[in-house]
Amino acid sequence: MTAVLRVRGVTKSFGGAAALKGVDLDLYPGEIHALMGMNGAGKSTLVQVLSGVHQADGGTVEVNGRTHSGLTVRKARRLGIACVPQRRELAMGLTVAENVMLGDLPTRGRTVHWKAVKEGARAALSGLGIEIDVERVAGSLTVAEQTMVEVAREVRRGGRILILDEPTACLSAKDANRIRSLVRTLRDDGVAVVYISHYIDEVMAVADRLTVLRDGAVVTSAPATEMDPASLVRSMVGRDVVSQRPERPAPKVESGLTVRGLSHGRAVQDFTVEVRKGEIVAVLGPAGDAQSRLFDLLSGRQRPDAGEMVVDARAVPFGRIAASLASGLRCVTGDRRTLGLVQELSLDENLMLAGDRFARRRLHRRGELARRAAPLRSSYGVVALTGNPPVGALSGGNQQKVLLGKWLETEPVACFLEDPTNGVDVAAMADIHSLVDELASRGVAVLLASSSAEEVMRLADRVVVVSAGRTVAEHDITAITRDELVATALGGQPQ
Amino acid sequence: MSLKTPSAAQDAVAPPSGRTASRPTLQNLLRIPHGGLIVVLVLVALFTALQADSFTSSQNLLNVLRQISVTAVIAAGLTLLMTAGGMDFSMGSNAAVTVSVGATLLHDGRSTLVTVVLTLLLATLIGLVNGLVVTYTRVAPFVATLASAMLLDGVALLVLDGESITIGQRMWALGNDKVLGIPYLCVVAVVVLAAIGLAMRFTTFGRDAFAMGGNEHVARLSGINVSGRKLALYALAGGLAGLAGLMLLSRLGAAAPNTGGLQLQLTAVAAVVIGGTSLAGGHGTVVGTVLGVVLLGVVANALNLLQVNSYYQFVVTGGVLLVAAIINEFQRKSAPGH
Numbered sequence: 163m164t165a166v167l168r169v170r171g172v173t174k175s176f177g178g179a180a181a182l183k184g185v186d187l188d189l190y191p192g193e194i195h196a197l198m199g200m201n202g203a204g205k206s207t208l209v210q211v212l213s214g215v216h217q218a219d220g221g222t223v224e225v226n227g228r229t230h231s232g233l234t235v236r237k238a239r240r241l242g243i244a245c246v247p248q249r250r251e252l253a254m255g256l257t258v259a260e261n262v263m264l265g266d267l268p269t270r271g272r273t274v275h276w277k278a279v280k281e282g283a284r285a286a287l288s289g290l291g292i293e294i295d296v297e298r299v300a301g302s303l304t305v306a307e308q309t310m311v312e313v314a315r316e317v318r319r320g321g322r323i324l325i326l327d328e329p330t331a332c333l334s335a336k337d338a339n340r341i342r343s344l345v346r347t348l349r350d351d352g353v354a355v356v357y358i359s360h361y362i363d364e365v366m367a368v369a370d371r372l373t374v375l376r377d378g379a380v381v382t383s384a385p386a387t388e389m390d391p392a393s394l395v396r397s398m399v400g401r402d403v404v405s406q407r408p409e410r411p412a413p414k415v416e417s418g419l420t421v422r423g424l425s426h427g428r429a430v431q432d433f434t435v436e437v438r439k440g441e442i443v444a445v446l447g448p449a450g451d452a453q454s455r456l457f458d459l460l461s462g463r464q465r466p467d468a469g470e471m472v473v474d475a476r477a478v479p480f481g482r483i484a485a486s487l488a489s490g491l492r493c494v495t496g497d498r499r500t501l502g503l504v505q506e507l508s509l510d511e512n513l514m515l516a517g518d519r520f521a522r523r524r525l526h527r528r529g530e531l532a533r534r535a536a537p538l539r540s541s542y543g544v545v546a547l548t549g550n551p552p553v554g555a556l557s558g559g560n561q562q563k564v565l566l567g568k569w570l571e572t573e574p575v576a577c578f579l580e581d582p583t584n585g586v587d588v589a590a591m592a593d594i595h596s597l598v599d600e601l602a603s604r605g606v607a608v609l610l611a612s613s614s615a616e617e618v619m620r621l622a623d624r625v626v627v628v629s630a631g632r633t634v635a636e637h638d639i640t641a642i643t644r645d646e647l648v649a650t651a652l653g654g655q656p657q
Numbered sequence: 658m659s660l661k662t663p664s665a666a667q668d669a670v671a672p673p674s675g676r677t678a679s680r681p682t683l684q685n686l687l688r689i690p691h692g693g694l695i696v697v698l699v700l701v702a703l704f705t706a707l708q709a710d711s712f713t714s715s716q717n718l719l720n721v722l723r724q725i726s727v728t729a730v731i732a733a734g735l736t737l738l739m740t741a742g743g744m745d746f747s748m749g750s751n752a753a754v755t756v757s758v759g760a761t762l763l764h765d766g767r768s769t770l771v772t773v774v775l776t777l778l779l780a781t782l783i784g785l786v787n788g789l790v791v792t793y794t795r796v797a798p799f800v801a802t803l804a805s806a807m808l809l810d811g812v813a814l815l816v817l818d819g820e821s822i823t824i825g826q827r828m829w830a831l832g833n834d835k836v837l838g839i840p841y842l843c844v845v846a847v848v849v850l851a852a853i854g855l856a857m858r859f860t861t862f863g864r865d866a867f868a869m870g871g872n873e874h875v876a877r878l879s880g881i882n883v884s885g886r887k888l889a890l891y892a893l894a895g896g897l898a899g900l901a902g903l904m905l906l907s908r909l910g911a912a913a914p915n916t917g918g919l920q921l922q923l924t925a926v927a928a929v930v931i932g933g934t935s936l937a938g939g940h941g942t943v944v945g946t947v948l949g950v951v952l953l954g955v956v957a958n959a960l961n962l963l964q965v966n967s968y969y970q971f972v973v974t975g976g977v978l979l980v981a982a983i984i985n986e987f988q989r990k991s992a993p994g995h
Contacts, residue, residue, distance in 0.1 A: 461878060487880050501878060504871035506939045515868060518861065519880040526864050568879075 164227070166191050166354050167212075167243070167323050172221035174207055179547055181207040183378040184221065189323060189354040194345060196357045196369035196386070198398055200587035201557035204378040205358055209325050212356075213245040214238035225323075244321030248328045248585075250308040254301035259283035261300050262315045286318040287311075291347055306337035310344055317353065324348060325356040330364060331585055335648070336448070342368050360587060362391045374398055399589045407620060408596075410603050413441035417472070418607020419491065419576035421460070424469035429455045431631040433469070437576065437607040442598065444610040444622035446647065452628040453611035457501075457580045460609075461493035462486035474575045487520075490575030494565060496584045496611070502565045505554030509546055510535040512553045513564055517572050542567040543593050559590030566597060576607040583617060595620055615648045691933065693984035694948045697977075698955065705959035712962055719840060723832075725954035726846035727752075727905050729947070731925040732932075733846075733853045734897035736946045738890050739929060740857065741866035742873060742938025743791065744798040745891065748898035749922025750809035751783050753915075755902025757816040760912030763824045777899045783809065784895015788888040810918045823911040832907030842904050849897065854943035866890065870938025927974065928953050931981040952977065 169187040173180070182204050189195055199205045210216040212223065214233040222229050225241045233243075252261050259280045260267070268278035283296040292310045300308065309329050316324060326345065330338040345368060348355055359365050365372065366386060373383040374397045381397045382389070418439040425431050430452045437443045445453040458464040460471065465481030472478065473489040486493070495501040503512050510528075513535045518526075532550065542563045546556060553564055566582065582598060583591040598621055602608050612618050618625050619639065627635040627650045635650050642650075689695070705712045731748045738745055755776045762772040783805070790801045831841050857863035865886050868876040877883045905917055930936065931952060932945025956977055960970055 463874075463878070483877055484880065484882070493878070495878070500872070501874050504868050504875050504939070506871045507867060511864065511868075515875070516879040523861050526859055526861055 165189060165224075166226060168224035169208075169212070170222045170224070172208070172211055172218045172223065174211055174216060174219050181378050182211070182218070185375070185378070185380055187373060187380070187383070189356065190371075191322070191354050192349055192352045193370045194349050194355045194357050194368055195371045195373065196359065196365045197373055197375065198359075198365060198394065199375035200398055200589055201559040203375040203398070203587075205375055206327070207378075208375070209245060209327060209356070209358070212238065212323075213243055213325065239319070242320050242322035243325070244316035244319065244323065245325040246309065246312045246316060246327065246329065248331065250305065250312060252300040252303075252308055252311060254299070256300055257296065258287075258294055258298050258300060258303070258311055259296035261311055262286050262296070262318060264315065266319070282318075283314075286314045290314055290317065290344060290351075292344065304337065306333050306340055309341055313344060313348070317348070317351075321353070323354045323356070325358070327358045328360065328585070329357075330359060330361065338364070360585070362394055362588070366391060366394070376400055395588055398587070408599055410599060411440060413602075413623065414439040414605060416475070418474060419578075419609055420472040422470050422472075424459060424466055424471075426455060426459055426464070426466040429631050430459065430466070433628070433633060435609065435626055437609050439575075439607050440602050440605045441624070442602050442608040442610055442622045444612055444618040444625045445628060446612055446615065446618050446625055447628035448613065452631050452633075453613070454496075454580070456578060456609075456611050457493055457495055460486065460491065460578050461495075487516075490573070491578065492569040492572060492574040492576070493578040494569045494580060494582065496581030498561055498565045498584075503553050503561060503568075506552050508550045509539075509544065509553050509556065509564060510550050513538050513544075513567050516568050520572055538567045538571055542597065559586035562586050562590065562594065563597075566594065570597070570601055574601075574606050576609070577601060578609045578611070580611045581613065582610070583614075615644055618647065619644050690942070691945050691948055693987070694931065694933070694945065694952065694981060697981065697984070698948060698952045701952065701955055701959060705955065705962065709959070709962040712959065717958070717962070719835075721954050721958045722843045723840050723908060724957070725950050726840070726842040727901050727908070728921065728925050728928060728954070729846040729950045730849050730897055730901040730904065731921065732928045732946045732950050733850045733943060734894040735925055735929050736932070736934050736941050736943055737853050737857060737863070737866055738894045739934050739936065740870050740938060740941035741886070741890050742870035743887065743890060743894075744802060744936075745784070745787060745894045745898075746799070746802040746919070746922055746926070747783070747787060747806040747809055748894055748901070748925065749917050749919055750806040750813065751780050751895055751898035752902035752905060752921060753813035753917035754783070754809050754816070755780050755899045756906045756909075756912045756916050757813045757822075759903060759906050760822040760824050761816060763827050764822050769827055773903060776903060777896060780899025780902065781892050781896040784898065785888060785892040787895065788891025791891065792884050792887045806919050806922065813916075813918065814914055817912060817914050819914060821911050821913040824906065825910075828903070828907040829910065830907075831904065832910065842908060845900070845904060849900070850943055850947060857941075857943060862886075862889075867939065870935070870940070872939075924953060924974070925950075927978045931978060931985075933985045949981070952981070 165188040167189040169185060171184045171186065172182055173184055174182040185204070185208055197205050197208070207216065211218045212233070214235040214237060217232045222231060223233055224230070225243070230237070253264065262283040263279050268275045268282060280296050287294055287296065290313065292314055294303070294307055294311065300311065303311065313324065329341050333341065345355055345357065357365070357369055369386045371384070372386050372389055372394065374381045374394065376398060416439055417436050419437040422434050424433040433452055435443060435445065445456065447453045459466045459480065462481055462483035462485060469480070470477060471480065473491045476489060478489040478491065479485050499505070504515070510531050514531060544560050544563045544567065546560070553561060556564070562582070562584070570577065579598065583594050586594065598608060610621060622639050625637050625639055625642070625647065626633055711717050731752065735745060735748060758779060759772050759776045762775060763769070787802055787805055790796060791798045834841050836844060857866065865876065865881050868879065868881060869883055869886060873883060902917060906912060909916065928949035929946050931949035932942065934941030934945060953974060956973055957970060960973060
């Protein structure tokens with residue numbers, strides 16, 4: 163079988179820093195090729211070179227046997243290379259049908275032939291076994307459905323090499339399964355799929371071939387059957403990563419954070435939890451369920467319909483950010499882009515954004531700020547290539563550490579963490595887990611909202627399982643296995 | 658861009674490591690903050706100086722300084738406000754109200770001190786009302802302040818009732834005297850610009866503006882009193898508009914219908930945008946604003962001296978704004994981390 167895409171010795175550097183150092187890659191039709199690597203390993207740069215966003219400094223890209231030295235976005239698209247980025251790029255105000263047919267709307271005379279638009283879109287979707295009403299507005303779709311629509315659009319446009327960047331990030335197990343079966347359908351249709359994901363188990367299950375990048379170079383490229391999770395992690399990180407439950411001091415008796423009878427519409431119904439100081443309690447549920455509303459309600463962004471909150475034995479009124487912060491509760495969002503960090507501001511300024519406001523500082527000097535931020539940077543392991551870049555230029559893992567550092571160094575009494583390892587690589591994940599362990603050891607009450615059973619097993623002392631807005635189970639972590647936990651979270655529908 | 662071709666070709670040949678800061682290529686100029694803007698300003702000034710001898714006379718330069726001082730004060734307030742993600746189209750109209758109310762008060766025999774205090778209070782109050790509307794009704798700042806701009810323009814006309822009111826020799830010194838050879842008006846503008854510039858860089862108040870403009874949700878969650886800050890910023894913009902109005906009144910010595918108003922405001926907005934402050938908020942610099950104000954002032958003066966038909970002023974100002982905005986966009990793209 164001949165390769166549909168052959169990459170040879172591609173190099174790319176940005177302002178002197180090499181992002182790709184001579185990368186080789188072969189893609190075959192009808193194969194799922196997983197691209198693995200830590201944040202900043204060069205995956206995104208490689209994808210951007212393939213899809214023509216960036217031009218390679220050196221090396222060749224060969225598509226269907228013809229060598230191309232420089233790809234542009236237009237040329238890549240014409241050659242059938244399509245990319246579904248991590249952030250969904252649908253026109254949210256248009257219908258599914260329009261989105262699928264966008265740029266190629268069938269016309270009759272000079273007006274849009276709406277019937278043909280719908281039929282074309284329906285055919286494109288059903289050809290891939292996707293069942294979505296084409297008349298729905300794109301903005302009303304779930305993230306998984308948006309991904310599917312984007313895939314259908316790219317395939318309809320003639321995409322024979324499809325690059326999927328973390329298509330299952332932030333999805334529930336059920337939705338992730340739908341995406342994975344779609345990817346298998348694509349493979350069976352003869353599409354070459356490049357699959358980027360941080361989830362090791364998922365990659366092992368779905369991929370036919372694996373290529374691991376580290377520091378801009380290919381470390382391994384082998385059929386998936388020749389790899390096992392441990393060796394995969396080792397080649398990604400360059401060392402063994404150990405993320406095991408450490409011994410933590412037993413939780414104190416007094417309660418750090420108590421939430422009683424929290425209700426908000428249909429999303430959260432009568433949610434109650436008590437977290438003692440030094441204890442980590444996880445709220446686990448399908449993506450988008452009650453646990454994903456807790457951030458807005460606890461941080462004071464939204465006022466719930468009913469309920470009460472007690473932090474450190476003092477009642478805290480809902481609906482006021484200032485009151486929530488004053489109580490010593492720190493809420494760390496899982497959505498660092500829109501609710502966590504100011505992308506244009508520098509790393510140091512983001513790191514001290516909350517702390518300096520609590521300290522009621524009036525003056526701001528860069529040198530002094532850097533001095534205060536330095537210990538935080540080192541204790542949270544934030545690495546920046548150049549001095550103090552805008553935080554948006556950092557890799558996902560580093561941004562997440564900045565976000566945690568920003569909140570966890572402001573003397574919290576209780577902490578609410580929402581998906582603290584969202585979109586970070588294995589090494590950063592292990593680092594963040596140790597940071598959370600240490601936080602609990604300092605006697606902070608930690609409430610953790612997560613949609614990952616592994617993370618809950620790794621961190622939590624107790625777990626509250628929610629589904630459809632209601633609490634369905636509560637367990638000590640020692641009294642339940644991972645598989646039981648997954649089963650409860652997925653199958654625990656309230657009667 | 659005919660300027661770009663030679664230097665860009667040179668750059669493409671040279672290896673990336675060969676880019677030294679000393680070589681004055683366009684690429685390197687783009688690396689200097691406001692490099693492109695400075696080049697345009699120097700070119701315009703050189704061209705005018707060569708074409709019209711009177712451009713470099715101290716009399717003319719002082720005149721330019723007096724003219725741009727009023728715009729500079731408005732632009733200073735606007736820079737801070739826009740950096741915080743806000744917008745105020747009514748500052749020029751607020752100044753027009755100040756001019757007419759101030760002239761009326763002085764004409765009615767109030768003391769200068771009372772007039773100054775009253776008009777500044779009024780202007781600040783108008784700004785505060787803008788702030789209240791924007792903060793608590795969630796009407797877009799663009800719409801809310803455009804509405805108040807039209808409203809205030811009307812109020813200014815109503816106060817004057819179609820007549821011009823002279824203030825005689827009152828406040829003459831502020832508008833026309835010099836200290837150490839520099840017009841008072843210019844001193845006031847420099848003080849305001851410096852104060853805003855220092856506040857933006859060295860105070861938490863200023864940094865809050867950057868955080869709010871960059872991402873209001875994050876700012877609020879980080880414990881910044883966003884509503885309070887917004888009210889303060891709009892009130893400050895109003896107060897500075899009042900100050901600009903007083904400066905204008907002292908320079909002109911009379912209040913005539915259609916002094917200041919939306920036209921003055923649009924010049925200030927253009928200057929701020931030319932200076933590279935983002936309309937979406939999140940970044941802005943007073944240095945850029947100063948360059949923008951000076952550029953527009955010099956261009957207007959040049960057109961005067963070269964005896965270009967005054968109708969072309971708008972055409973040229975629009976052209977300058979467009980070119981500067983394009984250069985800023987190039988510069989933003991070549992900035993690291995983008």
